[in-house]
Amino acid sequence: MAGNGNENTDGEFSFSAAAARDALPRITTEKGAKSPTSADVCHDDTASRVNFQTIDELHSLQKKRSAPTTPLKEGGGVVMGTSGPTTPVSGETMLQSVSASLASLTRETGPKLIRGDPTSAAKVAHVPQTPTSLPAADVSDSALKFTHVLHNLSPAELYEQAIKYEKGSFVTSTGALATLSGAKTGRSPKDKRVVKDETTESELWWGKGSPNIEMDEQTFLVNRERAVDYLNSLDKVFVNDQYLNWDPENRIKVRIVSARAYHSLFMHNMCIRPTPEELENFGTPDFTIFNAGKFPCNRYTHYMTSSTSVDINLGRREMVILGTQYAGEMKKGLFGVMHYLMPKRKILSLHSGCNMGKDGDVALFFGLSGTGKTTLSTDHNRYLIGDDEHCWSETGVSNIEGGCYAKCIDLSREKEPDIWNAIKFGTVLENVVFDEHTREVDYTDKSVTENTRAAYPIEYIPNSKIPCVGPHPKNVILLACDAFGVLPPISKLNLAQTMYHFISGYTALVAGTEEGVKEPRATFSACFGAAFIMLHPTKYAAMLAEKMQAQGATGWLVNTGWSGGSYGSGSRIKLAYTRKIIDAIHSGSLLNATYQKTEIFGLEIPNEVEGVPSEILEPMNAWEDKEAYTDTLLKLAGLFRNNFETFTSHTIGDDGKLTEEILAAGPNF
Numbered sequence: 001m002a003g004n005g006n007e008n009t010d011g012e013f014s015f016s017a018a019a020a021r022d023a024l025p026r027i028t029t030e031k032g033a034k035s036p037t038s039a040d041v042c043h044d045d046t047a048s049r050v051n052f053q054t055i056d057e058l059h060s061l062q063k064k065r066s067a068p069t070t071p072l073k074e075g076g077g078v079v080m081g082t083s084g085p086t087t088p089v090s091g092e093t094m095l096q097s098v099s100a101s102l103a104s105l106t107r108e109t110g111p112k113l114i115r116g117d118p119t120s121a122a123k124v125a126h127v128p129q130t131p132t133s134l135p136a137a138d139v140s141d142s143a144l145k146f147t148h149v150l151h152n153l154s155p156a157e158l159y160e161q162a163i164k165y166e167k168g169s170f171v172t173s174t175g176a177l178a179t180l181s182g183a184k185t186g187r188s189p190k191d192k193r194v195v196k197d198e199t200t201e202s203e204l205w206w207g208k209g210s211p212n213i214e215m216d217e218q219t220f221l222v223n224r225e226r227a228v229d230y231l232n233s234l235d236k237v238f239v240n241d242q243y244l245n246w247d248p249e250n251r252i253k254v255r256i257v258s259a260r261a262y263h264s265l266f267m268h269n270m271c272i273r274p275t276p277e278e279l280e281n282f283g284t285p286d287f288t289i290f291n292a293g294k295f296p297c298n299r300y301t302h303y304m305t306s307s308t309s310v311d312i313n314l315g316r317r318e319m320v321i322l323g324t325q326y327a328g329e330m331k332k333g334l335f336g337v338m339h340y341l342m343p344k345r346k347i348l349s350l351h352s353g354c355n356m357g358k359d360g361d362v363a364l365f366f367g368l369s370g371t372g373k374t375t376l377s378t379d380h381n382r383y384l385i386g387d388d389e390h391c392w393s394e395t396g397v398s399n400i401e402g403g404c405y406a407k408c409i410d411l412s413r414e415k416e417p418d419i420w421n422a423i424k425f426g427t428v429l430e431n432v433v434f435d436e437h438t439r440e441v442d443y444t445d446k447s448v449t450e451n452t453r454a455a456y457p458i459e460y461i462p463n464s465k466i467p468c469v470g471p472h473p474k475n476v477i478l479l480a481c482d483a484f485g486v487l488p489p490i491s492k493l494n495l496a497q498t499m500y501h502f503i504s505g506y507t508a509l510v511a512g513t514e515e516g517v518k519e520p521r522a523t524f525s526a527c528f529g530a531a532f533i534m535l536h537p538t539k540y541a542a543m544l545a546e547k548m549q550a551q552g553a554t555g556w557l558v559n560t561g562w563s564g565g566s567y568g569s570g571s572r573i574k575l576a577y578t579r580k581i582i583d584a585i586h587s588g589s590l591l592n593a594t595y596q597k598t599e600i601f602g603l604e605i606p607n608e609v610e611g612v613p614s615e616i617l618e619p620m621n622a623w624e625d626k627e628a629y630t631d632t633l634l635k636l637a638g639l640f641r642n643n644f645e646t647f648t649s650h651t652i653g654d655d656g657k658l659t660e661e662i663l664a665a666g667p668n669f
């Protein structure tokens with residue numbers, strides 16, 4: 001429109017007389033513009049004088065300087081060791097700090113770092129350098145090359161980097177950045193390694209059931225050097241300096257060094273974003289991730305069993321990622337670190353969602369992947385504190401992260417409007433399929449993976465609670481997606497039962513994408529997050545028991561899985577019903593309901609929940625084949641009993657009595 005005509009005083013568009021005469025639409029940009037002369041025909045700019053002489057100068061006007069993320073010097077940059085008078089101190093400090101992070105541990109030479117995009121720093125080699133006096137033996141070609149550091153780029157800058165340089169990056173119709181995570185579309189828990197040293201040997205949980213597969217310090221350093229050398233060999237690396245934990249007293253500074261803009265934007269969204277002032281004074285990070293992405297580990301290295309390795313070294317406060325580009329490894333890796341650091345400060349780390357009602361009542365949502373933490377904590381009637389990782393301290397709860405990571409498979413605007421609307425500019429959309437032309441995403445399409453994901457800053461949820469902290473929880477909701485269909489949709493738990501189910505960490509999902517998998521597969525994952533805990537599960541359980549007792553919090557078990565039969569014959573409980581159940585927990589109305597106790601598991605089932613058909617509340621009612629129900633229930637009870645065997649010899653907390661009660665809170669048959 002605007003390109004074809006000009007606006008009259010009455011607001012309508014019309015072509016000027018000149019357009020008719022020259023058969024060329026002409027735009028009049030100023031009132032009372034002079035009539036065209038022959039010189040004007042191809043030169044429409046009758047507006048005020050321009051302040052550029054060339055196209056390059058015009059382009060240079062487009063961008064305003066905005067410290068601290070944009071390059072400090074156009075066409076140049078700041079090279080390590082050149083501290084000329086024009087070099088801002090903050091940029092230099094940042095580069096020195098990054099240089100220290102990226103330095104080789106065996107060679108004395110760190111990489112030569114330059115701030116900013118290599119494409120805008122072509123003349124860098126001509127920047128005079130202070131001669132460095134290094135032992136000749138230490139000089140290698142890798143120490144002579146420059147690596148550009150793209151430090152805390154903005155989402156817009158990261159979009160451009162991703163779209164220009166990373167295959168499979170596109171803008172979707174709603175403005176999200178669609179990316180591909182490569183061969184790995186989920187986490188690789190079997191490739192996780194934790195350094196066993198004198199301290200961690202006695203502190204951490206090792207052995208049967210533990211997620212901590214050991215590696216030694218030397219092997220860690222081999223992998224670290226491999227990742228660092230790879231990153232230093234690139235023209236540019238992305239560096240994020242960010243925070244974890246909204247509790248200001250227990251905030252952790254993290255640095256993420258990665259090879260891809262996708263990874264940088266993901267962590268920008270998922271961690272807490274520092275203000276420009278906080279970034280200026282960031283200093284030395286408390287923990288650093290070296291993410292070499294697709295660059296594999298060497299399979300001949302001791303302790304390696306595949307070309308993927310995710311290595312945590314608590315002593316060095318470092319993590320190395322080789323051979324996987326799945327971004328979730330970074331967020332969950334840091335979560336593991338928090339599961340080590342926080343209990344040392346008597347703070348409980350939780351794999352749970354968390355939200356708060358208008359009256360300040362806080363609820364936690366524990367559960368394994370796919371059980372509904374993100375979906376159910378994102379509730380239009382409540383304030384979202386976080387969807388996945390929290391801390392519970394002496395003062396209350398705090399989110400560890402600054403963003404959410406929602407599953408997108410079958411996402412619909414009707415059922416999950418807040419998540420739907422969060423998928424906009426700035427959001428990373430992993431592994432989704434979209435229309436080539438309209439760029440509209442088909443959320444039902446599993447062609448790339450079933451585990452499609454959206455990562456967005458928490459403030460993209462309209463009723464998020466910023467800062468993401470809240471008072472002590474009133475309700476502790478344990479989510480299980482029971483594909484056997486025998487657990488009640490809702491039951492009230494006493495403290496011992498809550499602990500029993502917390503330590504068990506049960507869910508059973510059906511692997512929809514795997515050929516031939518028809519039977520539900522039970523998973524037991526201690527503390528609903530065995531893949532991330534560092535200490536023995538009973539340590540976290542004891543802390544949870546103590547806190548729930550002190551605060552008088554109520555435990556609930558919610559089955560978000562099947563009803564009326566196992567997977568195949570029954571059906572998944574409608575999300576709308578589960579939401580009604582959750583509403584009744586929040587409102588307190590369920591506390592006043594009448595209950596009946598189930599056989600075997602001894603769970604208290606309410607007789608009525610507003611908005612939920614009463615027939616489905618007692619699972620046996622919903623099954624046509626009662627015998628099949630009992631068989632399935634007994635089968636599940638057996639799986640629970642087997643799983644709990646590893647814990648029977650442990651004391652939970654100092655209270656022998658509680659341990660006895662917890663053991664008795666399991667199934668009886």
Ligand SMILES: Nc1ncnc2c1ncn2[C@@H]1O[C@H](COP(=O)(O)OP(=O)(O)O)[C@@H](O)[C@H]1O
Pocket residue numbers: 367368369370371372373374375376387406407408409560561572573574575576578
């Ligand atoms: N009754 C239900 N309760 C919760 N989620 C359900 C239910 N029925 C279907 N779902 C779907 O299950 C998935 C739960 O995943 P999500 O909330 O991301 O789990 P988590 O955050 O625990 O990994 C979502 O895709 C959601 O739409």
Ligand SMILES: C=C(OP(=O)(O)O)C(=O)O
Pocket residue numbers: 187328332368369370373374388405
């Ligand atoms: C990112 C994850 O979290 P969740 O599935 O619990 O949302 C994960 O487990 O990899």
Ligand SMILES: [Ca+2]
Pocket residue numbers: 368369
């Ligand atoms: Ca998870």
Ligand SMILES: [Mn+2]
Pocket residue numbers: 373374375387388405406407
């Ligand atoms: Mn989640």
